[in-house]
Amino acid sequence: MFQPVYLDHNATTRLDPAVLAAMMPLLEGQCGNASSRHDYGRRARLAVDEARQRVAAVVNAHPTEVIFTSGGSEANNLFLKGAAATMKPGTLAVSAVEHPCVIKPAEQLARQGWVLREIAVDGDGRVRADDFAEVLLTRPRLLSVMLANNETGVIQDVPALASAARSTGAWFHSDAVQALGKRAIDFRSLNAAGVHALTLSAHKAHGPKGAAALIIDKRVEVQPQIAGGGHERGLRSGTENVPAIVGFGIAAELAAQRLAESSARVQALRQRLEAGLNELGAMIFAVNAEKLPNTTYFAFANIDGETLVGKLDREGFAVASGSACSSANPEPSHVLRAMGVAPEFARGAVRVSLGGDNTETEIDQFIHALRATVGRLQGLTAIAV
Amino acid sequence: MFQPVYLDHNATTRLDPAVLAAMMPLLEGQCGNASSRHDYGRRARLAVDEARQRVAAVVNAHPTEVIFTSGGSEANNLFLKGAAATMKPGTLAVSAVEHPCVIKPAEQLARQGWVLREIAVDGDGRVRADDFAEVLLTRPRLLSVMLANNETGVIQDVPALASAARSTGAWFHSDAVQALGKRAIDFRSLNAAGVHALTLSAHKAHGPKGAAALIIDKRVEVQPQIAGGGHERGLRSGTENVPAIVGFGIAAELAAQRLAESSARVQALRQRLEAGLNELGAMIFAVNAEKLPNTTYFAFANIDGETLVGKLDREGFAVASGSACSSANPEPSHVLRAMGVAPEFARGAVRVSLGGDNTETEIDQFIHALRATVGRLQGLTAIAV
Numbered sequence: 035m036f037q038p039v040y041l042d043h044n045a046t047t048r049l050d051p052a053v054l055a056a057m058m059p060l061l062e063g064q065c066g067n068a069s070s071r072h073d074y075g076r077r078a079r080l081a082v083d084e085a086r087q088r089v090a091a092v093v094n095a096h097p098t099e100v101i102f103t104s105g106g107s108e109a110n111n112l113f114l115k116g117a118a119a120t121m122k123p124g125t126l127a128v129s130a131v132e133h134p135c136v137i138k139p140a141e142q143l144a145r146q147g148w149v150l151r152e153i154a155v156d157g158d159g160r161v162r163a164d165d166f167a168e169v170l171l172t173r174p175r176l177l178s179v180m181l182a183n184n185e186t187g188v189i190q191d192v193p194a195l196a197s198a199a200r201s202t203g204a205w206f207h208s209d210a211v212q213a214l215g216k217r218a219i220d221f222r223s224l225n226a227a228g229v230h231a232l233t234l235s236a237h238k239a240h241g242p243k244g245a246a247a248l249i250i251d252k253r254v255e256v257q258p259q260i261a262g263g264g265h266e267r268g269l270r271s272g273t274e275n276v277p278a279i280v281g282f283g284i285a286a287e288l289a290a291q292r293l294a295e296s297s298a299r300v301q302a303l304r305q306r307l308e309a310g311l312n313e314l315g316a317m318i319f320a321v322n323a324e325k326l327p328n329t330t331y332f333a334f335a336n337i338d339g340e341t342l343v344g345k346l347d348r349e350g351f352a353v354a355s356g357s358a359c360s361s362a363n364p365e366p367s368h369v370l371r372a373m374g375v376a377p378e379f380a381r382g383a384v385r386v387s388l389g390g391d392n393t394e395t396e397i398d399q400f401i402h403a404l405r406a407t408v409g410r411l412q413g414l415t416a417i418a419v
Numbered sequence: 420m421f422q423p424v425y426l427d428h429n430a431t432t433r434l435d436p437a438v439l440a441a442m443m444p445l446l447e448g449q450c451g452n453a454s455s456r457h458d459y460g461r462r463a464r465l466a467v468d469e470a471r472q473r474v475a476a477v478v479n480a481h482p483t484e485v486i487f488t489s490g491g492s493e494a495n496n497l498f499l500k501g502a503a504a505t506m507k508p509g510t511l512a513v514s515a516v517e518h519p520c521v522i523k524p525a526e527q528l529a530r531q532g533w534v535l536r537e538i539a540v541d542g543d544g545r546v547r548a549d550d551f552a553e554v555l556l557t558r559p560r561l562l563s564v565m566l567a568n569n570e571t572g573v574i575q576d577v578p579a580l581a582s583a584a585r586s587t588g589a590w591f592h593s594d595a596v597q598a599l600g601k602r603a604i605d606f607r608s609l610n611a612a613g614v615h616a617l618t619l620s621a622h623k624a625h626g627p628k629g630a631a632a633l634i635i636d637k638r639v640e641v642q643p644q645i646a647g648g649g650h651e652r653g654l655r656s657g658t659e660n661v662p663a664i665v666g667f668g669i670a671a672e673l674a675a676q677r678l679a680e681s682s683a684r685v686q687a688l689r690q691r692l693e694a695g696l697n698e699l700g701a702m703i704f705a706v707n708a709e710k711l712p713n714t715t716y717f718a719f720a721n722i723d724g725e726t727l728v729g730k731l732d733r734e735g736f737a738v739a740s741g742s743a744c745s746s747a748n749p750e751p752s753h754v755l756r757a758m759g760v761a762p763e764f765a766r767g768a769v770r771v772s773l774g775g776d777n778t779e780t781e782i783d784q785f786i787h788a789l790r791a792t793v794g795r796l797q798g799l800t801a802i803a804v
Contacts, residue, residue: 037448038457038458038459040450042452042455042457042460045451045452045454045455045460046450046451046452046455046658047450048448048450049446049447049450054446054447057446061434061439061442061627062434062439063422063433065425065431065432065433065434066430066431066737067427067430067431069430070427070430070431070737070739071725071728071729071732071739071740072423072427072728072731072732072736072737072738073732073737074423074425074427074737075430075737104489104490104493104629104657104660105489105645105657105658105660106657106658107645107646107647107648107656107657107658108489108645108657110647111644111645111646111647133647133648134646134647134648134649134656135645135646135647135648135656135657136647138646138647138656139646141646142642142646237658242446242662243658243659243660243661243663244629244660244662257527258523259496259644259645260492260493260496260520260644261492261496261519261520261523261524261526261527262495262496262518262519262520262523262524263492263518263520264519271492271519271523272489272490272491272492272493272520273431273490273491273492273622273628274628275489275490275628275629275663276628277627277628277629278628278629278660278663340456343456343457344456347456347457347458351457352451352455352458352459352460353457354455354457355456
């Protein structure tokens, strides 16, 4: 079967064969419920515990700081709403470029008496220090600034922001879903700087869908959002998804082992890609910011991003026109709007997010297809005008 | 490797090989995010849509009434807290024998201004009609009564209760997690009787962990508990766990196909088991109630259930001393307490929950091991006294 070239690794990634191999015994025979007190249950519990140690080790956290959830969206909701539920409503501030699964729960809290403050970013998608300083003057109780953006790949200086926020006493959370496997993550050092919680997700780093984690400083009081049998230290009830959790542990370990080589490799591919894009006259967003090695976000003036993604799909290239999760929504990206990108470019946004399996040949083929497609679309535009 | 005899199917079940086979293409290569607008994404979306149709068909619901979640606990929390969030606090009532993932969110709501009323059950674990009538006089806004109990297997007359509750205008939810695969479930007919939502879970019916559903009448307004990208009609955000959802669809279909044969088979095994238990002088709980065909809950006076489960585990039999999810908690079962079971029997509770793979030989071996173990423990007790 024809397999299109996959250039959408920020949406999800292929399950690594070694990860699947580690999951198979749990899918095939070892069917226990990790809460059961018999041989099947104990083996399931052991598998979950080992995975917890692996995930903790990869991000330099203690295993007891790892709360497994079903996904990054759940972990972000758990932190924001779970911590908010233990406080009197006050101000919460999240960066304007957060993923919807941070912005939407923040908006839910705003309807329950919290004051929601969005933190402005500059034209390259970085949190503006001056606006962040203003936010701190409002004495926020909760802050959330992502480690790396899913659309632009822009990396925020989270340690500096968290350090600046320490005096406010706010709990500082960072969505690290896009960082896992693309950048080293050290919770102990982030925690020392003032970060109290991190979100990770397996399926963004060649792990399975259905497993993720909130890494959390135990001083943060959090109310469970899924209450019940008291799993995950009472913070997240529900039968553990043992195979997915096991896969998460292995995927995190492999991601850490391969990080240096894989980053260098995708960075080189990205440079090749961006050289080609520059030659075609594309505008590349957030060029001056530090970015994830694998992500390029670009547009051609007056060429609709959705249209371009559709044409490239038919040519055999899988790319995104915006973050995958909001692609049901045809509005221009809120990330680009926050960056002040002109609408004629924002509507054209296309994201290429590379993975360790991509090759130079694929990049060259992609640029070739893009040149032809853009040429045709620009020709049509010229005729239409 | 030695495989103990698995008699704990209400805790979780083995993944059916046919279910795993259907999941494998999604685990091996088809890695798309169902929200992505390219070939990989469309294939993932198609797989999710097909699974939604399968699950809907099995319980006679419309596919748009199926909201996929990561588990039964999440679905129960979503209904209770999601519906409550759209109303002014009032009374909510749940049966005294609900699973902790119904009772705990109800208790959370009680801390937010709701009045929580537990509905009493009789000595056989059935909701008491007189107490239910009293509850209705309090004009509850939310009601939750499970279809079948996880510990006792007792089936509630949900259609009759829902019909009686119609005039109150309350939303009526039923946790059907233990019913799937053990009893026919017809949402259309339950809905006509006055049931507005049902919870199902894949892993209790030979499907994968990590997929479940809230089946919900679209007139019920619900606030998402995991907010974000707007998946599942905006009611449950987060990247769809495509392989698990696909497995759920197939597992539900197989469960329905095998229901008649499998129920008859496990019912016959249970009769054999209960004959043996009666011979040994066990007290069997909820003997007069209609029960799931696979569940027997029993005790021997003054023999601790945890101890017995531990001894049986060493003999090669996997059974439960209470519901798996609360087995971190050594307190006697809240279900038996609600039934008025004397503490010396409640502390001894052991649950056997059979599956389609169990055999007569296994039952005979179990009774044989139980006879020897109980004999030894009673001997010790006699000496100790």
